[in-house]
Amino acid sequence: MKPQGVLIAGNWKMNHTPKETEVFFEKLKIGIQSLDALAKASLDNEQIRVCVMPPMLCLQTALTKTKNMKVTIAAQNVHFEKKGAFTGEVSGPMLSELGINTVLIGHSERRHYFGETNETVTKKINSLLSQGFHIIACIGETKAERQHQETESVLKKQLDAIISDQALSQSQSLVIAYEPVWAIGTGLTATTKQVEEAHGFIRSVLTNKFANKSGNIAAQKISILYGGSVTVENFADLLHCENVDGGLIGGASLKPENMIEFIKIAARSSS
Numbered sequence: 001m002k003p004q005g006v007l008i009a010g011n012w013k014m015n016h017t018p019k020e021t022e023v024f025f026e027k028l029k030i031g032i033q034s035l036d037a038l039a040k041a042s043l044d045n046e047q048i049r050v051c052v053m054p055p056m057l058c059l060q061t062a063l064t065k066t067k068n069m070k071v072t073i074a075a076q077n078v079h080f081e082k083k084g085a086f087t088g089e090v091s092g093p094m095l096s097e098l099g100i101n102t103v104l105i106g107h108s109e110r111r112h113y114f115g116e117t118n119e120t121v122t123k124k125i126n127s128l129l130s131q132g133f134h135i136i137a138c139i140g141e142t143k144a145e146r147q148h149q150e151t152e153s154v155l156k157k158q159l160d161a162i163i164s165d166q167a168l169s170q171s172q173s174l175v176i177a178y179e180p181v182w183a184i185g186t187g188l189t190a191t192t193k194q195v196e197e198a199h200g201f202i203r204s205v206l207t208n209k210f211a212n213k214s215g216n217i218a219a220q221k222i223s224i225l226y227g228g229s230v231t232v233e234n235f236a237d238l239l240h241c242e243n244v245d246g247g248l249i250g251g252a253s254l255k256p257e258n259m260i261e262f263i264k265i266a267a268r269s270s271s
């Protein structure tokens with residue numbers, strides 16, 4: 001049993017048009033309605049939480065389609081400034097006016113393709129926390145860093161940047177997603193041993209950071225998601241790992257039937 005429940009977060013990346021978004025949520029709704037009593041109760045009491053991150057252009061459709069569903073719609077990215085000359089960007093106030101209160105920050109694809117750094121990721125986290133958002137913040141090492149035994153030093157550096165004093169004081173709004181870059185969209189999943197080692201390390205860094213603030217309890221309460229080629233086949237094993245509080249799921253989250261399966265797996269694993 002996970003103290004903070006299980007979070008299933010689907011990152012669509014640049015997939016699904018507004019029409020496809022409608023169809024996705026119609027199917028998801030039917031799937032949720034036909035869940036067994038245990039899974040339904042887990043959604044109702046928020047022991048299992050479902051979050052879907054469609055592209056910006058599909059957020060409104062997703063919000064409309066999920067009005068009476070226990071599904072959080074979140075954005076995949078946001079700018080740290082509230083407004084200004086930042087062509088192509090979207091701000092916190094724009095998202096919040098739409099009804100979005102959760103954002104993904106620092107995904108490795110944003111870091112790799114769009115030049116985001118620990119510094120810009122931290123600016124975004126601090127700005128969005130002060131605007132009242134919930135944040136899913138991504139960290140993870142590249143293949144070369146793992147091969148050079150640098151996994152822990154990379155994770156520590158990323159956490160040092162992300163966990164500012166502000167993040168410490170608003171830790172209830174923060175989720176950390178551990179995503180080894182070499183496992184994202186590659187079909188390569190970290191082994192359960194690698195996952196437990198990384199998540200245990202992340203938890204210990206968080207515990208140290210909170211030592212002089214709100215204490216260990218706050219550190220324990222931060223959900224740590226695993227991401228990197230999660231499938232309906234490997235999700236149960238990943239959830240059994242200590243300090244894994246859910247999944248950040250890319251490719252496999254694009255199909256509503258998979259999302260239903262993830263909910264069922266989470267319900268079985270928490271019973």
Ligand code: PEP
Binds near residue numbers: 179186229248
């Ligand atoms: C992701 O988008 O964060 C991700 C982990 O993708 P995938 O599940 O496809 O590897």
